[in-house]
Amino acid sequence: MENTNDTTGINFILLGLLNYTQIHIFFFSVVLMTFLTSLMSNIFMIMLIRMDSRLCTPMYFLLSQLSLMDVMLVLTVVPKMVGNYLMHIRSISSAGCGAQIFLFVTLEGGECFLLAAMAYDRYVAICHPLRYPILMNQKLCLHMTAGSWLLGGVDGLMQAGVTLSFPYCHSREINHFFCEAPSLVRLACTDTMIFEFFMYICCVLMLLIPVSFILASYGLILITVLRMHSAAARKKAFATCSSHLAVVGFFYGTIIFIYMRPKSYRSVAHDKVVSAFYTIFTPVLNPLIYSVRNKEVKGALRMWLEKYFQ
Numbered sequence: 001m002e003n004t005n006d007t008t009g010i011n012f013i014l015l016g017l018l019n020y021t022q023i024h025i026f027f028f029s030v031v032l033m034t035f036l037t038s039l040m041s042n043i044f045m046i047m048l049i050r051m052d053s054r055l056c057t058p059m060y061f062l063l064s065q066l067s068l069m070d071v072m073l074v075l076t077v078v079p080k081m082v083g084n085y086l087m088h089i090r091s092i093s094s095a096g097c098g099a100q101i102f103l104f105v106t107l108e109g110g111e112c113f114l115l116a117a118m119a120y121d122r123y124v125a126i127c128h129p130l131r132y133p134i135l136m137n138q139k140l141c142l143h144m145t146a147g148s149w150l151l152g153g154v155d156g157l158m159q160a161g162v163t164l165s166f167p168y169c170h171s172r173e174i175n176h177f178f179c180e181a182p183s184l185v186r187l188a189c190t191d192t193m194i195f196e197f198f199m200y201i202c203c204v205l206m207l208l209i210p211v212s213f214i215l216a217s218y219g220l221i222l223i224t225v226l227r228m229h230s231a232a233a234r235k236k237a238f239a240t241c242s243s244h245l246a247v248v249g250f251f252y253g254t255i256i257f258i259y260m261r262p263k264s265y266r267s268v269a270h271d272k273v274v275s276a277f278y279t280i281f282t283p284v285l286n287p288l289i290y291s292v293r294n295k296e297v298k299g300a301l302r303m304w305l306e307k308y309f310q
Contacts, residue, residue, distance in 0.1 A: 011091040011092060011094070011172070012093075012172045012173075012179065013090050013091060013092075013173040013174065014081075014092055015173055015176065015177075016090060016177045017177040017272055018085060018177075028082075031078070031081075031082075031276070032082060034280055035280060038070065038071075038284035039071060041284060042067040042068075043067075045064070045290070045291070048297070048304060049061070049063065049064045050064070052300040054296060054299070055300055058136045058141040059121050059125070060296075061141055061145070062114060062117055062118045062145065063118070065114055065148075066115075066247075066286060067287060069107045069110055072103065073103075073279060074279070076099075076100055076103040076104055076178075077104065077279045077280070080100070080178065092179060094164060097174075097179035098161075098163075098179075099160075100178050100179040100180075101160040101163055101164075101179050101180065101184070102157060102160035103156065104156070104178070105155050105156035105159050105160070105181065106149070106156035107152065108255065109152030109155045109156065109206050110148045110152030111152075112148075112152075112252075112255075113151055113152065113210055114148040115210060115214065115251065115252075116209075116210035116213045116214055116217075117141075117148060118244055119217040119244065120136075120213070120217055122217065123217040123221055124136045126221050126241070127224045155202060155206060158202075159181045162195055163184050166188035166195075167188065168187050168188060168189065171187055172187060173187075175272075178279070180275065181199065182196075182199070185199075207252065207255060214248055218241065218245065221237070221241060243289050246289050247285070250278075251278065251282060254274050254277055254282065257274055
């Protein structure tokens, strides 16, 4: 039975991702375990980078910011989803909905630009290793990180503000498990075509500009690696970049699937599943990929384990 308070006019209703069947209860357990694993692994990655002096480089500083964004992303979406499911309620206030839109867009947008900054870091490290301390200095690293947060925040503020300014005079049932601007705009009882057009253009820019920069960086990296005479050097360069490329592939693949498909190809059910993948499951993959594929992270982890468990 759903809580009757869900029908209040001041709240939106999140229809959610899961029902109360046996198979969905199993999926809920998987989501909860993935959330806890993501939270602990990303926090541990941040702490490991801060504690180990060998990881005090621009590459790992950017990685710690990626983990911070992932922690905030799962905290933005999953606790409300879990609370509603366990308490058999589906309501969310307008303020809560606006906060979810703002934080979600800020973090997703920030991560787009942060991944581009990480690609530039790899480009400089492999193509200009002798000039790395100059081209990738601490000041530039801080500027790129701050710019990623700022650009994501501006986009999030605009989307949240405009979305909540529309009148919602009919159904307030959002067919999603969290407040996402496209799902909310479908409920507005006014013409939103102009806003949807600008939101689409904004998403294209927020995705394609960083993706183009990443592809250009890795194109130059590939040319440099193929010119290397040492097989060991080529292997090391590919190993260094493969972790970042795996994260980029998971992240951008799901985002582009959600935001850049024509409306005629969209399915609400499919969108919810893909959204669950990049908001719940992708954040747990990032620390796993970087720890498994990175010798320096594995070395720092081994030293930490030996220090505290021997």
